[in-house]
Amino acid sequence: xxxxxxxxxxxGVMGIASGFVTITSKNPVVSAMALVFHFFMLAGLYLNMHxxxxxxxQVLVYAGAIMVLVIFVIMLLNLGxxxxxxxxxxxxxxxxxxxxxxxxxxFVIIFLASSGSNVLKESNIxxxxxxxxxxxxxxxxPFEAISLxxxxxxxGSVILAKRKVD
Amino acid sequence: xxxxLWVIIESTIKAVIILTLIMLVYGALGxxxxxxxxxxxxxRIGPNRVGPFGLLQPFADVLKLFLKEDLVPTAANPTxxxxxxxxTLGVAVAVYAVIPFGDYVTIAGRNIQLGLAPNAxxxxxxxxxxxxxxxxxxxxxxxxxxxxxxxxxxxxSTAQMxxxxxxxxxxxxxxxxxxxxxxxxxxxxxxxxxxxxIIYQPLGFILFLVAAFAETNRAPFDLPEAEPELVGGxxxxxxxxxxxxxxxxxxxxxxxxxxxxxxxxxxxxxxLVPGGWFGFEPxxxxxALLQFVSFFIKIEIMVLFFIWVRWSVPxxxxxxxxxxxxxxxxxxxxxxxxxTGIVSLxxx
Numbered sequence: 001x002x003x004x005x006x007x008x009x010x011x012g013v014m015g016i017a018s019g020f021v022t023i024t025s026k027n028p029v030v031s032a033m034a035l036v037f038h039f040f041m042l043a044g045l046y047l048n049m050h051x052x053x054x055x056x057x058q059v060l061v062y063a064g065a066i067m068v069l070v071i072f073v074i075m076l077l078n079l080g081x082x083x084x085x086x087x088x089x090x091x092x093x094x095x096x097x098x099x100x101x102x103x104x105x106x107f108v109i110i111f112l113a114s115s116g117s118n119v120l121k122e123s124n125i126x127x128x129x130x131x132x133x134x135x136x137x138x139x140x141x142p143f144e145a146i147s148l149x150x151x152x153x154x155x156g157s158v159i160l161a162k163r164k165v166d
Numbered sequence: 167x168x169x170x171l172w173v174i175i176e177s178t179i180k181a182v183i184i185l186t187l188i189m190l191v192y193g194a195l196g197x198x199x200x201x202x203x204x205x206x207x208x209x210r211i212g213p214n215r216v217g218p219f220g221l222l223q224p225f226a227d228v229l230k231l232f233l234k235e236d237l238v239p240t241a242a243n244p245t246x247x248x249x250x251x252x253x254t255l256g257v258a259v260a261v262y263a264v265i266p267f268g269d270y271v272t273i274a275g276r277n278i279q280l281g282l283a284p285n286a287x288x289x290x291x292x293x294x295x296x297x298x299x300x301x302x303x304x305x306x307x308x309x310x311x312x313x314x315x316x317x318x319x320x321x322x323s324t325a326q327m328x329x330x331x332x333x334x335x336x337x338x339x340x341x342x343x344x345x346x347x348x349x350x351x352x353x354x355x356x357x358x359x360x361x362x363x364i365i366y367q368p369l370g371f372i373l374f375l376v377a378a379f380a381e382t383n384r385a386p387f388d389l390p391e392a393e394p395e396l397v398g399g400x401x402x403x404x405x406x407x408x409x410x411x412x413x414x415x416x417x418x419x420x421x422x423x424x425x426x427x428x429x430x431x432x433x434x435x436x437x438l439v440p441g442g443w444f445g446f447e448p449x450x451x452x453x454a455l456l457q458f459v460s461f462f463i464k465i466e467i468m469v470l471f472f473i474w475v476r477w478s479v480p481x482x483x484x485x486x487x488x489x490x491x492x493x494x495x496x497x498x499x500x501x502x503x504x505x506t507g508i509v510s511l512x513x514x
Contacts, residue, residue, distance in 0.1 A: 003170065029246070029309065036302065056291040064298025065328070068305070072324055075309045075317065127287060128348055 007048050015041030028074045032067060039063040053128045180282050184262050191462065192421035192469075193414050194224040200417075200473050207477040231410040239312060239403050246310035251404065251411035254303025258418040261296045264289035265425055266351045268435045268457035269448070280435075280454060281351075289350040290342065293426060294335055297381060300419070301327050304383075304400050307412070311403035319399030322389050322484070326380055329491040330387075334377035336499035340370035340506045341430050354434035364431040369502045371431045373495055378423040380491065383416065385476040389484055424468035428461065435461040 018041060021034035039062045046055035135143050198213070198221065205212025213220030238247055266284030270277045279285065286292065301324050308320020344366050345353045357363060364371050380387040391399030401412045428434055435457040446453035482490070 029243075029306075033246075033302075033306075052286070052288045053291070056288045056295050060291060060295040060298060064295055064301075065331075068298070068301050068324060068328060071302070071305055072321070075305070075321065 004048055008045065011041045011044040011048065015045065029071065032071050032074060036063050036067050039067070051127075053131055176278070177282060184267075184282070185259065188259060188262065188418055188421065189414075191466075192417045193228075195466075196417040196421065196469060197224045197227065197413075199470065200476075203470070203473050204477045207474075228410065231407050234406040236406040236408065237403075241312040242403065243310040243312070246306045247403075248408075250303050250307030250310060251408045251415070252303075253306065254300060254415040255411045255418070257296050257300040257303065258415040258422065261293050261422050264292050264350060265422075265429065266354060266435060267461055268454045269355075271451055271454045273451075279351075280458065284351040285349055288348055290338060290348050290430075293422075294331070294338070297334075298327075298331055300415075303412075303415070307404065308400035311400075313403050315397045316400050316402045319391060319396045319402070322396075323383060323400060326383070326387065326389065326487060326491075329488060330377045330380035330495070333373055333491060333495035333499045334381060336496070336503060337370045337373035337377060338430070339499075340367045340502050343503070343506045343510060350429050350434070354429055354436065357433040357436055360433065360436070362431060362433045362436075367431065367502075367506070369498065370506075371427070373499050373502065374427060374431075376490075376495060378427065379472070379475070380487070382419045382423055382472075384420060384472055386479040386482050387487060388476075388481060389487060420469060420472050421465060424465045424472065425461075427468055428464040432464050434464075438463065 015038055018034045018038040022031050022038060025031045025034060039058055043055040043058040043063075046052075046058060201223065202212045202220070204210075213223035216222040216226045238244055263282045264284065264286045266279070266281040268280035270279050272278075283289075304323045304327075305320045308316040308318075308323070311317075341353070341363055342348065344363060345356055347353060353363070379385075383389075383391065391401070396402075401409055404412060437453075437456050438460045439456075444452060444456070446456060
């Protein structure tokens with residue numbers, strides 16, 4: 001067994017385990033920290049595929065920025081344990097389960113259809129130079145469109161924050 | 167497999183040496199310098215009992231911390247209370263994976279890099295990622311203590327670090343545009359013959375310096391542990407070596423920020439005097455030692471600056487801190503990026 005396969009198994013198992021902790025834990029802070037750990041395992045998997053840039057962005061953006069804000073909000077609101085909430089069957093749960101099943105079937109179909117043909121061959125697909133070149137040549141329009149979208153979101157949040165409460 | 171084994175052995179030896187250096191240079195020397203310089207500035211004598219000139223004082227301090235009782239508040243979350251200092255110190259140390267301490271040495275035909283992975287393609291982004299992850303240690307420490315002052319200190323620290331991370335990253339973009347690479351070792355090599363980046367990026371350096379003060383929670387940005395308001399901030403409920411780990415991480419972070427500034431703006435391990443004066447060949451141990459010493463002299467000068475500022479400047483108010491971060495540093499950083507872009511386009 002090569003080193004890459006060993007690393008893949010270790011990172012994959014720990015990533016899935018932390019994902020389970022995220023959705024099963026009753027304590028919101030434990031959930032959030034498990035998710036952070038999960039992002040680190042994902043970053044490790046990217047590194048394993050020689051996608052250094054993707055790996056470091058995974059940590060920088062998701063673990064370092066987004067999850068910090070999530071934890072910030074959890075602590076500010078001082079959310080109690082979820083156990084106090086009453087568990088009851090609602091239409092929302094039913095729809096969620098339905099969508100989950102559909103997604104699972106899709107995954108199974110994709111796995112069965114591809115069966116190893118879609119494996120990445122290029123080794124430096126995730127390097128900074130490759131991604132930069134692709135973004136500013138082939139994908140320039142979507143890139144600029146996304147930046148406009150983000151700008152709109154920033155302006156929107158500023159306007160919401162500046163609104164006076166009567 | 168023997169090549170793989172050799173890599174593991176080499177990395178382990180390097181890691182042990184780097185860890186020892188961090189403990190000794192940043193932990194021991196940093197604390198000693200801080201106490202001695204603060205004493206000079208405040209017209210006191212400072213530590214002078216343990217060892218010659220009080221040089222062994224930091225070791226006595228650490229011994230005391232080890233022997234202290236480790237208290238965990240009853241209402242605290244014990245797991246996260248234990249985890250928080252480990253995260254803080256671990257992240258502070260992890261940055262050294264990508265920091266080069268010198269060029270290479272040739273031993274028995276092998277070119278050995280002075281650093282764990284100094285040629286990593288994404289080194290600067292890795293440093294930024296680790297700084298942003300460092301917030302978790304402080305946040306969790308404050309939250310898990312179940313103490314109002316701790317929580318407030320942690321929240322302040324998080325808000326402060328998130329705000330200043332932006333200007334820090336944008337200030338770095340200027341250097342990256344000049345260098346055209348994310349690898350720290352490449353950036354250092356480009357600064358040979360005293361063509362230090364500070365000449366090309368003076369504004370970027372000042373922005374990075376201010377942001378680094380805020381990121382390391384040092385005065386005048388030490389609001390997370392503002393004693394008159396918050397008792398001790400996020401580490402109020404910590405004692406013994408857990409407090410020691412937070413304390414050491416603070417000094418390690420200060421050293422890291424200094425090291426990054428030296429690497430990006432002051433030529434990193436480029437020697438202070440030309441290696442040719444002593445007849446050192448590239449790859450020889452003599453040149454490596456000279457580079458190593460030059461690097462640490464530069465770092466210590468930056469650390470002295472950090473300490474000097476801490477004991478000279480009063481603390482900001484919280485709204486002043488946020489105004490400075492968002493309304494002064496961020497626009498200036500964006501202007502710096504735009505200016506660098508225009509100038510490098512014109513010079514092409």
